[in-house]
Amino acid sequence: MTEVDAALPKGDTTWFVHDRFGMFIHWGLYALPARHEWVKRREKLTDDEYRKYFDHFYPDLYDPREWALKAKEAGMKYVVLTAKHHEGFCLWDSKFTDYKATNTKWGKDLLEPYVEAFRAEGLRVGFYYSLLDWHHPEYTIDCHHPRYEDKEYVAEQNAKRDQSKYAKYMRDQVKELLTEFGQIDVLWFDFSFAHCEDGKGRDDWESEALLEVVREHAPNVIIDNRLDLPGSGDIATPEQHQPIAQILDEDGNPAVWEACQTFSGSWGYHRDEQSWKSLDMLLWMLVDGVSKGGNLLLNVGPTARGELDYRAVDRLDGMGAWMRVNGRSIYGCGPAPEAFPAPPDCRYTYNAAANRLYLHLMAWPFKAIHLENMSGKVEYAQFLHDASEVKLRERRDPVHANLNQATPEGYLTLELPTVKPSIALPTIELFLR
Numbered sequence: 001m002t003e004v005d006a007a008l009p010k011g012d013t014t015w016f017v018h019d020r021f022g023m024f025i026h027w028g029l030y031a032l033p034a035r036h037e038w039v040k041r042r043e044k045l046t047d048d049e050y051r052k053y054f055d056h057f058y059p060d061l062y063d064p065r066e067w068a069l070k071a072k073e074a075g076m077k078y079v080v081l082t083a084k085h086h087e088g089f090c091l092w093d094s095k096f097t098d099y100k101a102t103n104t105k106w107g108k109d110l111l112e113p114y115v116e117a118f119r120a121e122g123l124r125v126g127f128y129y130s131l132l133d134w135h136h137p138e139y140t141i142d143c144h145h146p147r148y149e150d151k152e153y154v155a156e157q158n159a160k161r162d163q164s165k166y167a168k169y170m171r172d173q174v175k176e177l178l179t180e181f182g183q184i185d186v187l188w189f190d191f192s193f194a195h196c197e198d199g200k201g202r203d204d205w206e207s208e209a210l211l212e213v214v215r216e217h218a219p220n221v222i223i224d225n226r227l228d229l230p231g232s233g234d235i236a237t238p239e240q241h242q243p244i245a246q247i248l249d250e251d252g253n254p255a256v257w258e259a260c261q262t263f264s265g266s267w268g269y270h271r272d273e274q275s276w277k278s279l280d281m282l283l284w285m286l287v288d289g290v291s292k293g294g295n296l297l298l299n300v301g302p303t304a305r306g307e308l309d310y311r312a313v314d315r316l317d318g319m320g321a322w323m324r325v326n327g328r329s330i331y332g333c334g335p336a337p338e339a340f341p342a343p344p345d346c347r348y349t350y351n352a353a354a355n356r357l358y359l360h361l362m363a364w365p366f367k368a369i370h371l372e373n374m375s376g377k378v379e380y381a382q383f384l385h386d387a388s389e390v391k392l393r394e395r396r397d398p399v400h401a402n403l404n405q406a407t408p409e410g411y412l413t414l415e416l417p418t419v420k421p422s423i424a425l426p427t428i429e430l431f432l433r
């Protein structure tokens with residue numbers, strides 16, 4: 001099996017494991033049909049049929065400063081935008097294609113203003129780059145291609161297409177992305193499917209050569225693990241699910257990882273989708289990830305006018321309100337020491353440097369919560385959102401303290417108000433001895 005040259009530099013994940021929360025942005029021509037970024041594949045559209053979206057692309061309300069402000073206010077610290085998604089359309093003025101924003105009626109590059117706007121708000125900037133390409137004439141037709149079922153067309157096309165020319169095109173574009181926009185902190189390749197019949201993987205992308213281009217021009221950019229090249233990924237990228245526990249690398253050590261999640265199922269703007277997650281669920285996903293040592297990359301799909309979806313803005317505002325007062329339990333935090341198992345319906349996050357443990361309560365118990373192995377370990381406790389004290393009760397002799405009758409040895413009890421404080425996902429800060 002191909003292994004990555006151990007001498008190649010690695011991505012710098014020190015800031016990444018501290019910052020924990022980023023914004024994913026899927027934006028391209030698929031914002032116009034507004035029914036999933038895979039619409040070209042799902043509806044088996046030809047290039048001609050898809051052409052109308054290129055012809056009508058005119059994002060007159062595009063102002064990435066507003067996106068950046070929303071991300072910042074939500075507590076997000078980095079951002080990753082689809083420079084090119086599977087449809088092949090490029091948001092920047094690439095020298096290597098005509099299929100780009102500058103050739104639409106809108107006529108302007110979209111990446112430079114994005115990079116500038118997010119940097120100005122202090123966020124780290126990343127690009128998503130699709131390995132798949134449903135427009136490029138040399139990209140051989142595979143099982144995910146819109147025209148795959150048209151066997152005659154596939155045979156005729158694949159006989160004359162040269163995938164290695166496409167692999168070269170990717171190297172050229174990736175070099176552009178890494179050299180023409182200042183320092184890029186994340187490069188997010190998507191994705192390999194070598195296991196499928198008529199799938200694609202490292203041989204088709206020429207992943208080793210691609211990786212060399214990346215490391216030559218951006219030695220410490222973080223790249224994901226989707227090149228189908230063992231050892232090449234700086235981060236693991238579970239998608240649309242919460243891992244059951246801390247993700248481990250091949251050697252059994254905790255991996256750096258990031259769950260990428262949508263608000264509603266689709267990545268691109270989807271007008272009619274109704275399965276929007278609640279604020280409570282989104283906060284829970286963020287906390288759950290950090291408690292297992294992971295980040296959350298939460299996706300927005302702006303409209304074809306260039307604005308964030310109002311439903312996304314609503315959730316982002318809610319997350320920002322929570323993060324403003326609870327951010328301390330996220331930034332610089334990771335899993336709690338194993339000796340401290342979280343109570344049912346709770347998660348712990350832990351800031352080792354500050355020696356503080358954060359207890360996040362998904363459900364609200366009656367009057368008390370009991371923390372295993374915490375007896376004698378806590379100096380002070382408070383709700384994080386308002387710094388109001390939470391009283392500690394050590395276990396007493398069960399004969400004299402009927403309150404604690406069934407509390408087992410080693411437990412510490414926190415006294416809770418009957419009514420849940422008015423904050424989504426209450427968090428208690430425990431100052432450890």
Ligand code: GLC
Nearest residue numbers: 026037038190191239260267
């Ligand atoms: C999947 C989807 C793609 C999306 C990506 C984000 O691979 O195919 O549309 O961009 O997930 O992780």
